[in-house]
Amino acid sequence: NESSGSGGEEKLTIGTEATFAPFESMEGDKIVGFDADLLDAVMKEAGLDYEYENTGWDPMLVGVDDETLQAGMAGITITDERKETYDFSAPYFEATQVIAVPEGTDIQSAEDLQGMKIGVQNGTTGDEAAQKLVGENSSDLSKYDSSAATMMALQNGDVEAVVTDIAVAQHYVKNNPDANLTLVEDDENFDQEYYGMLLPKDSEYKEQIDEAIQTIMENGTYEEIYQEWFEG
Numbered sequence: 596n597e598s599s600g601s602g603g604e605e606k607l608t609i610g611t612e613a614t615f616a617p618f619e620s621m622e623g624d625k626i627v628g629f630d631a632d633l634l635d636a637v638m639k640e641a642g643l644d645y646e647y648e649n650t651g652w653d654p655m656l657v658g659v660d661d662e663t664l665q666a667g668m669a670g671i672t673i674t675d676e677r678k679e680t681y682d683f684s685a686p687y688f689e690a691t692q693v694i695a696v697p698e699g700t701d702i703q704s705a706e707d708l709q710g711m712k713i714g715v716q717n718g719t720t721g722d723e724a725a726q727k728l729v730g731e732n733s734s735d736l737s738k739y740d741s742s743a744a745t746m747m748a749l750q751n752g753d754v755e756a757v758v759t760d761i762a763v764a765q766h767y768v769k770n771n772p773d774a775n776l777t778l779v780e781d782d783e784n785f786d787q788e789y790y791g792m793l794l795p796k797d798s799e800y801k802e803q804i805d806e807a808i809q810t811i812m813e814n815g816t817y818e819e820i821y822q823e824w825f826e827g
């Protein structure tokens with residue numbers, strides 16, 4: 596191990612897409628949420644100085660690939676396809692996809708999405724899951740560049756359903772009662788997912804970050820942050 600433990604000399608820039616509450620959203624010019632708090636705890640534990648930047652989703656993926664960003668923290672699912680290009684930290688959160696629909700909809704399972712207008716965030720696991728159901732090039736599939744934009748489209752009636760991450764959909768439905776949305780779960784069609792920090796291939800920080808995640812999970816800090824954002 597060549598690391599001398601002298602972290603803190605360089606400042607890491609970490610990208611995100613901050614319309615993904617309760618994981619990351621903007622409060623004034625500050626990024627707040629479960630991911631923001633966990634990231635802060637992990638980086639402090641690892642002794643790494645960092646800046647958390649709302650780059651947007653696609654620029655985050657590009658930036659971590661070309662290493663202008665040293666990481667992404669954005670409720671990012673660890674997938675085999677992404678692992679071809681990136682490394683990931685240890686997993687820190689379990690997720691799956693869910694279908695958000697207006698109350699009173701006929702949609703009861705993922706199969707009912709056939710022929711429906713579906714909104715997804717471009718390049719996400721929700722996008723992938725929807726493509727699997729209705730076909731890659733389906734004209735029924737509308738792609739947006741943020742999570743917030745998919746929910747807007749659903750509320751405006753531009754799409755009839757949105758496929759997105761369950762905790763984000765639950766948070767949205769709970770906090771926007773006037774939108775009259777409900778959620779359809781389908782664990783036969785939607786896989787279990789795990790979030791990790793997105794890292795460049797062979798990131799020099801992976802080991803430090805993974806050790807910090809493990810410590811934070813063992814010493815009660817993770818649980819505290821979880822309580823604050825999910826059971827509060």
Ligand code: GLN
Pocket residue numbers: 612615669670671672673716718719720721742760
């Ligand atoms: N977990 C999903 C993915 O990684 C969505 C992430 C997001 O929209 N921020 O594709």
